Amino acid sequence: MSLFKFPRTLYFQRDIIDSLQDILLKEGIRKVLVITDRNILNNNGKRIETALGTIEREYFTEVLPEPSIKQIQAAFLKLKGREYDAVIAIGGGSVIDFSKAMALIVSNPQADIGSISPFESLDLKTKLVAIPTTSGTGSDVSFGVVLSDDDGKLAMGNYELVPEIDILDPSLTPVDRNIIVPTGIDALVHSFEAIASNTSNVMTDALAERAIETILFNLDGAIRNEEQAKDLMHIAATMAGLAFSNSGTASAHALGHSFGATFHVTHGTSVGLFLIPSIVFNSQDPETMKKYLRICKLFGVDDMDSLIRKIEEFFRKVGQPYRVRELGIEEPAYMSKLEQLVALSMRDSELAFNPVLAGEEDLKKIFVNNY
Numbered sequence: 349m350s351l352f353k354f355p356r357t358l359y360f361q362r363d364i365i366d367s368l369q370d371i372l373l374k375e376g377i378r379k380v381l382v383i384t385d386r387n388i389l390n391n392n393g394k395r396i397e398t399a400l401g402t403i404e405r406e407y408f409t410e411v412l413p414e415p416s417i418k419q420i421q422a423a424f425l426k427l428k429g430r431e432y433d434a435v436i437a438i439g440g441g442s443v444i445d446f447s448k449a450m451a452l453i454v455s456n457p458q459a460d461i462g463s464i465s466p467f468e469s470l471d472l473k474t475k476l477v478a479i480p481t482t483s484g485t486g487s488d489v490s491f492g493v494v495l496s497d498d499d500g501k502l503a504m505g506n507y508e509l510v511p512e513i514d515i516l517d518p519s520l521t522p523v524d525r526n527i528i529v530p531t532g533i534d535a536l537v538h539s540f541e542a543i544a545s546n547t548s549n550v551m552t553d554a555l556a557e558r559a560i561e562t563i564l565f566n567l568d569g570a571i572r573n574e575e576q577a578k579d580l581m582h583i584a585a586t587m588a589g590l591a592f593s594n595s596g597t598a599s600a601h602a603l604g605h606s607f608g609a610t611f612h613v614t615h616g617t618s619v620g621l622f623l624i625p626s627i628v629f630n631s632q633d634p635e636t637m638k639k640y641l642r643i644c645k646l647f648g649v650d651d652m653d654s655l656i657r658k659i660e661e662f663f664r665k666v667g668q669p670y671r672v673r674e675l676g677i678e679e680p681a682y683m684s685k686l687e688q689l690v691a692l693s694m695r696d697s698e699l700a701f702n703p704v705l706a707g708e709e710d711l712k713k714i715f716v717n718n719y
């Protein structure tokens with residue numbers, strides 16, 4: 349059975365955050381828990397406070413990157429209200445994932461947030477509102493929730509965790525290219541992988557193709573902080589999010605996750621590093637190859653070699669590395685981790701969505717050749 353899940357309402361407009369009170373009242377929301385981080389609070393705290401107007405609110409503003417289960421449990425114990433019409437996440441992927449877990453624990457204090465499964469009803473008693481402040485993760489439209497515990501990352505999901513309302517305001521996105529590039533590249537990789545995934549369909553393909561085209565023509569302008577480019581990048585990242593959360597990501601994410609965890613490299617940079625070898629590997633599948641040939645047209649070329657060169661060119665233009673050596677990692681240090689990189693990738697759940705079955709030797713070859 350194919351299923352397509354997405355937020356019930358999506359608002360998109362620069363500065364729409366300033367109408368937050370009206371939006372919430374229209375949705376029947378009068379009492380909220382706002383979850384964010386220090387950075388957003390420092391840059392936009394006053395603006396958010398004004399925008400909430402008459403809405404009764406409580407804040408939790410201490411979300412850290414890669415939130416842990418312990419942090420969420422500790423935050424829950426500090427809450428005063430515990431009954432909210434909505435939990436509002438204002439931030440990047442970490443804040444949104446934190447908020448998904450918080451919505452669950454607020455609804456059911458006994459819930460085990462370390463074992464969220466797609467097969468059980470979560471019975472949420474509060475709405476989830478996402479206001480993403482980066483253009484890339486897609487967590488604002490997806491069922492996924494990534495938390496950490498003592499043993500590392502926990503990638504979980506449940507369709508009830510797709511935020512009910514998504515508010516896209518590009519005026520909240522960062523001006524720092526060190527955030528714009530990796531998040532934009534992450535969105536590009538989401539789109540390519542949504543297309544390649546063995547659970548893709550024509551609906552996810554349509555969103556992903558248009559997202560690729562939009563990112564291709566606007567990431568550069570977003571880096572220069574051009575308003576229109578940033579607006580389009582914000583919506584393209586959401587389209588990519590809708591595509592991959594209803595399709596899947598594949599080998600570039602599996603390889604990128606293990607590379608990022610081993611060498612402490614940011615998510616978007618890591619998955620971008622393995623996009624080109626994944627495209628080459630997955631083009632062995634005739635159906636995927638057909639789809640890549642459609643993508644060629646978006647890049648103004650008509651064969652795979654030219655597509656690869658165009659992606660390399662694009663990566664150079666925006667400052668995304670496509671070889672491990674570009675990150676300054678010494679070859680012996682990299683090669684000494686090969687076994688670990690392969691083992692971690694083989695265990696990654698995203699590999700199951702790859703259109704071509706990838707074994708240990710295949711992955712090893714990709715890691716070696718991509719140095």
Ligand SMILES: [Fe+2]
Pocket residue numbers: 485534538601615619
């Ligand atoms: Fe990603």
